[in-house]
Amino acid sequence: MEIPYTISTRPDTGLWNAKIGIWLFLASEVMLFGGLFSAYIFLRIDSPPGMWPHGLLNVPVGTMNTAILILSSVTVVLAWAALKMRRYRAYWWYMLATILCGVIFLTVKLAYEWPEKFKHFGVYIKPDALGKYEEYLGNEHAAAKGLPPRLEITGHLHNPAALNDPKIKEYEVALDPLNAEPTNAAMDRPHFWPRHATDKIATIEKEDVRYATMFLPKHSAYFASYFTITGLHGLHVLGGVLVFIYMWLPVSKKLYQRNPEHLANRVEVSGLFWHFVDLVWIFVFPLFYLL
Amino acid sequence: MNNPPDVSPDPSEHEEYAHNVQKHVRGYLMVGATLLVFTAVTVALSYVDFGAPKANVAVAMLVATFKAGLVAAIFMHLAAEKRLIYRILIFTGFFVLGLFWLTFLAWYDYPVLR
Numbered sequence: 001m002e003i004p005y006t007i008s009t010r011p012d013t014g015l016w017n018a019k020i021g022i023w024l025f026l027a028s029e030v031m032l033f034g035g036l037f038s039a040y041i042f043l044r045i046d047s048p049p050g051m052w053p054h055g056l057l058n059v060p061v062g063t064m065n066t067a068i069l070i071l072s073s074v075t076v077v078l079a080w081a082a083l084k085m086r087r088y089r090a091y092w093w094y095m096l097a098t099i100l101c102g103v104i105f106l107t108v109k110l111a112y113e114w115p116e117k118f119k120h121f122g123v124y125i126k127p128d129a130l131g132k133y134e135e136y137l138g139n140e141h142a143a144a145k146g147l148p149p150r151l152e153i154t155g156h157l158h159n160p161a162a163l164n165d166p167k168i169k170e171y172e173v174a175l176d177p178l179n180a181e182p183t184n185a186a187m188d189r190p191h192f193w194p195r196h197a198t199d200k201i202a203t204i205e206k207e208d209v210r211y212a213t214m215f216l217p218k219h220s221a222y223f224a225s226y227f228t229i230t231g232l233h234g235l236h237v238l239g240g241v242l243v244f245i246y247m248w249l250p251v252s253k254k255l256y257q258r259n260p261e262h263l264a265n266r267v268e269v270s271g272l273f274w275h276f277v278d279l280v281w282i283f284v285f286p287l288f289y290l291l
Numbered sequence: 292m293n294n295p296p297d298v299s300p301d302p303s304e305h306e307e308y309a310h311n312v313q314k315h316v317r318g319y320l321m322v323g324a325t326l327l328v329f330t331a332v333t334v335a336l337s338y339v340d341f342g343a344p345k346a347n348v349a350v351a352m353l354v355a356t357f358k359a360g361l362v363a364a365i366f367m368h369l370a371a372e373k374r375l376i377y378r379i380l381i382f383t384g385f386f387v388l389g390l391f392w393l394t395f396l397a398w399y400d401y402p403v404l405r
Contacts, residue, residue, distance in 0.1 A: 019376070027382070030387050042394050042398065070326045078319060081312050081313075189340075275366045282355050282358045286355055287351075291348050291351055
């Protein structure tokens with residue numbers, strides 16, 4: 001049986017069917033991401049002073065990924081326009097560019113950004129031991145400048161065995177620049193270029209530690225929402241890439257030869273999904289990387 | 292900006308039709324460039340001290356909303372779409388705002404940490 005209204009408009013809706021279908025789906029997607037963003041807002045405004053980290057993500061890499069996603073939004077709309085103009089070769093190249101952008105975005109996220117976080121370490125100091133680590137925290141400096149209190153020491157864990165071995169009584173941490181020079185005014189605000197862990201090693205006794213973990217979802221409400229939202233967003237990127245690959249393969253050429261407008265409409269609805277994924281990222285990027 | 296017509300052109304009119312789409316392509320490229328520029332603007336503004344963290348959040352969300360509006364209006368063709376789609380989106384907007392409003396209410400429920 002022929003599927004009705006793939007290119008002609010249905011009289012009562014004034015639209016071809018897939019167009020309503022994708023918009024109803026996007027409406028449900030708005031609610032899905034809306035729920036997660038409202039959880040983000042709730043967690044953030046309710047976090048006690050000093051418990052919402054800043055400047056832990058790699059801003060240049062995040063900016064680059066944002067640009068890649070915007071670029072892919074342009075190429076997918078050009079792919080659609082090329083089909084409308086019946087230029088299959090141009091369509092093919094724009095589609096390939098879109099797929100590559102999606103793959104680069106995912107690769108950067110999964111092979112670089114996330115693993116970099118998994119290698120990073122943080123210890124929250126018990127409130128009554130904060131004074132003992134003042135040389136790494138600089139809370140007097142922070143209070144004088146009106147900055148939130150510093151409750152955590154971050155860096156690279158030098159003795160990973162300490163995480164699971166109760167016989168090891170302290171963590172050795174190669175300090176991040178902020179903890180290496182906590183009273184340096186240049187560290188008061190996050191920077192564009194990431195600053196890597198220094199050679200300066202701090203020894204932190206486990207009995208002074210309230211909570212120690214790598215930068216995993218369990219680290220904080222911040223990383224929990226970061227991994228949840230970017231993870232779900234990444235799944236959307238993956239879904240979009242798979243659909244685009246299908247429409248780029250030779251099967252799509254057959255549909256093009258039979259009914260070019262049908263393929264154009266398919267590209268349009270999957271493009272709508274792709275633009276939505278880009279739109280979500282436009283909010284994710286400042287909320288997690290910059291603010 | 293209007294969209295190219297939905298229906299396949301008559302072969303005899305194809306040249307004019309292709310020309311029409313070509314005009315839109317220029318618009319799409321402009322929007323893409325604008326989005327890239329405003330990405331840089333977002334990053335730059337986040338390092339400007341607007342007096343309070345809240346002010347920085349407000350500025351960043353304003354820029355993001357403008358960018359999202361461009362994507363929705365031009366790339367997603369919402370600037371000129373059929374009425375039924377607007378109706379679907381009005382419902383969605385209503386419910387998603389309701390969701391954020393509930394978050395806002397819950398905040399007043401929970402004064403322990405403030």
